[in-house]
Amino acid sequence: MALRDDAVRILHDLTRRDDATFRPGQFEAIEALVRDQRRVLVVQRTGWGKSAVYFVAGRMRRQQGFGPTLIVSPLLSLMRDQVAAAQRAHLRAAEVSSSNIDEWQDIFDEIATGDIDLLLVSPERLVNPRFRAEVLPRLMENLGLLVIDEAHCISDWGHDFRPDYRRIRELIAGLPTGVPVLATTATANERVVDDVAEQLSVRHDVPHPGVQAPSSAASSHDVLTLRGALARESLRLGVLRLASPTQRLGWLLAHLHELPGSGIIYTLTVAAAHDTAELLAQAGHDAVAYTGQTDPEERQEIEARLKANEVKAVVATSALGMGFDKPDLGFVVHFGAPSSPVAYYQQIGRAGRAVENADVLLLPGAEDKDIWAYFATASMPSEERAEAVLGALADGPRTLTQIEAAVDLRRSPLQLLLKVLAVEGAVEQQGREWALSGNRWVYDAERYRRVAQTRESEQEAMLAYERTTGCRMEFLTRQLDDPNAHPCGRCDTCLAARGEPAWYPADVPPEWVTRAQEVVSRAGVVVTPRKQWPSGLAKRGVQLKGKIPEDERPAEGRVIARLTDLGHGQTLRALFAPGPDGRPQDQPMPEALRAAIIEVLRAWDWQRPAAVVSIPSATRPELVRSTAAGIATMGRMVDLGSLDLDPTLPQPGRGNSTYRVASIWGRVRVPDAMAAELSGLDGPVLLVDDRIDTGWTMTVVARELLRAGCPGVLPFALALEA
Known part of the structure; x- marks a missing residue:
């Protein structure tokens, strides 16, 4: 009981509510981490409270005399929110990212003196030579807890695979005995869960200073998977198929004001985000564009305005995705469909976390498949390109610019390819240069073929979601292999099954189509x-x-x-x-x-x-x-x-x-x-x-x-x- 009582007190600090209680599964995860020093994979819907688990566990480990919690997190917006939340749990938190380079040395000094309780880093930071040489060894000396947020990124099969995330396997393998590991995600099917669990289970034999064997009978490399129901009861889903981009823009112009609260309109391209935001603003709606090309300072300002309900809608690409936290987000509209149901579920998960009702509407376009194909970039290397890069390094280390001059690859795909080759042990970064590692590398054509097939099947599943006459929430949660999947009773298809009209208006006034046509035809x-x-x-x-x-x-x-x-x-x-x-x-x-x-x-x-x-x-x-x-x-x-x-x-x-x-x-x-x-x-x-x-x-x-x-x-x- 003492462990639970301590955990509840920290939860009250975190939530600032004396009546707060743990949701099913939260304390079980905390107990496994703090008492049993286990490795835990939590697959729970967005808004379930995964961050509460690692804040409470991190503070309890700190109270036991261990060092800081290290959180590997994918997005700057998530880091900013998490730093603020950690402070409520009386944790001294800091982030190391591209947005605060001037603060790095002070943060590194505080880590050395033990004044940091929780450190958030991007996966890219784990491969930074300075961080690996100066900071990581100090963290590993007495690490209290390792957290991998958005853990589906570890997996080749995840909808948002990132090569740098695969380096976490190396980090886990080098952890001292007794360091608990928590991986969290809201978007993982069985294939991804199995892959992530396998990577979490890497054995280690490095003793942790002053740590005895885990009290549980389970050894520390066994992975405890806690999986909950993924259906979001606050969301009502719908799909409205309209004939053209102008029809869809006209619908937004006519009906945006009817959607509850403030929300996000997702687009597939930067151009569509800017055009849509401009059109809505000209029509009197408080709308602003947010893309990967938006300056970091402007991004922070837009996020703050959305959280304060100072804008009706942020028209965004996927750049506004994982980690953005606005509990009362009232709606998510997609102007064009993402390329997989899992990615779609992740994006709509931004809405309805702390409100009883939130609206989610997909406005698919005939051009979606063309855009998916246009943006299809190989996160896996082609054999020809990989061999060309390795050949360029055969005579010795080269800078990125020197490799670029020797290999017919643009900067971004070249950097991605080098990351993949580094993760697979073929190359290594030495300061500003890249070099061959000396390890034998064989192109895994079969694995890359299977991943490509998986991507294609995900696109077909997204089209099936648009056409389904069954429950839409059930469809999405079944795509995530949720054994608890069941009809929601709220989506447009559930309503249709009862003979009731869809929850959204389907009319598009001609005058708004004309207004949209003026912009689109420009x-x-x-x-x-x-x-x-x-x-x-x-x-x-x-x-x-x-x-x-x-x-x-x-x-x-x-x-x-x-x-x-x-x-x-x-x-x-x-x-x-x-x-x-x-x-x-x-x-x-x-x-x-x-x-x-x-x-x-x-x-x-x-x-x-x-x-x-x-x-x-x-x-x-x-x-x-x-x-x-x-x-x-x-x-x-x-x-x-x-x-x-x-x-x-x-x-x-x-x-x-x-x-x-x-x-x-x-x-x-x-x-x-x-x-x-x-x-x-x-x-x-x-x-x-x-x-x-x-x-x-x-x-x-x-x-x-x-x-x-x-x-x-x-x-x-x-x-x-x-």
Whole structure:
């Protein structure tokens, strides 16, 4: 009883309520951690109180004389909330993240002196050389408790797999005997649970200073899994299928004010988040966009405003996800479906934690599958790319920039690949350099194939959720293998089964559709010119470096839309979709884009171009040439034709900037006849291509035109891949 009494007192401090009691499973987890020093996996719905378990257990371990609790946490928003909550439990908490670098040394000093009770770190911090050398050994000397929050990230099969999380296995393996471990998640099916439990059960034989064997008969590497019912009784779910993006935007414009309290509108793309937030704000709704491109300071401000109910809706990408805690969040609407039911369950779990009713509505789009495919990035390495990276390191350690110059991979996928290879023991980070570890590495093609198949089946399950006539909450919880799954009686399909109307209005007033159409049909995205050559070009035979001189740089450019945009993006995605044989399709410029091109050119604040030049295309020559010729005719400009293309050189890759520039270099040149006319022009040239990806093709070709005497270059393309 003494253990429970102590735990209850700490719970009262944490909740600031003298009548607070533990929910079923909470004290059992605390007891296993504090008394039995076990490893515990808690799979409970969002809002169940997983953080209360580690705050109470962490303080009790501290009272027993052990060191701080280390929490590995995925998101900055979660860290900020947890630091504040820990203080209520009389725990001195600190975070080490990219948002507080200036505070690191003071925090490290406090850890050394024993003045920190609870430390939150990101999984990336566990691989930071300084943290591993200076801080981690001190923590391990007398660690009180290790917590892995959002533990599904450990698993290849989790909907939000992260390579850095797999390093936690190494951390667990090196723990001294007697250090309890708690892993928590709300979104794990049986496959993920089994995988995480296996990783938690790694044996260790390092004695913990002054610790006796666990009092329980179970050994410390046995994993206690506590799994509760995942259904959220406060949520009522619905799916409203509307014909177009404008219909869905019109519904939001007409009915957002009817949704309870403040909430989140999730979108699949950054562009959709900004367009939707702008449209809602123009119509008088308090709405603001929140994406991965939002500055950290602005993110904090938006989160604070949402928590204070100062905005009706935050229109967000998945950047506002795990860890954001607003107990009275009144609604979650999805403008487009996530690619798996588990990811969807995780996002809707933000709502209704401390209110009796919260509304969850999915507005799926016909473009969802295209967007899933567009954003499909391999978190697993391809054998070819992995071998290329290992080959680049064969002659010794290299910095990221040096590897980039040797391997045709962009920075982000290269960093992800290096993380995966490091986790798998093939490479290791040595300060700013990466090196081969000396371990033999074999590409696990079968595992990566199985993971890819799992992702595909998750997408099919998401589509099945949209179509189901059964209970939606039951569908989601069955996807999480919840044995307690049962009909909720509240969702739109449960209501329909009783002959009752859906809880949400389905009408879309025409005037709001018209307002939405004005935004969606808007054409024109600014393309900022490149101003600096990528490093490492000399190693690829191109003698360029540093700042690009202004007289060799194109002006600001334009495209009709991004491929991920709601309106014209849909038309452009269809235009650039591969044919049945998987190869690019070529065709004349679609008549449907003519009005959009005219709109972009008319709105462009430019010096009117005197001529049009097209970039030769190996994959879509008819599309590019017909677009350039059509613009020349519409704008009464001189059509100077196409630049020359050296067919003996390979098609430019889609990798990093260094490779991209090197592959374009010398491939396209200005014909003598065109060069003779350029210097006599009384205005710039409109340089036309089908789409802009990295921007380096436009940059290199514009330099050739300018050096040939062209007065100026205005880049134009149909689409932007961003």
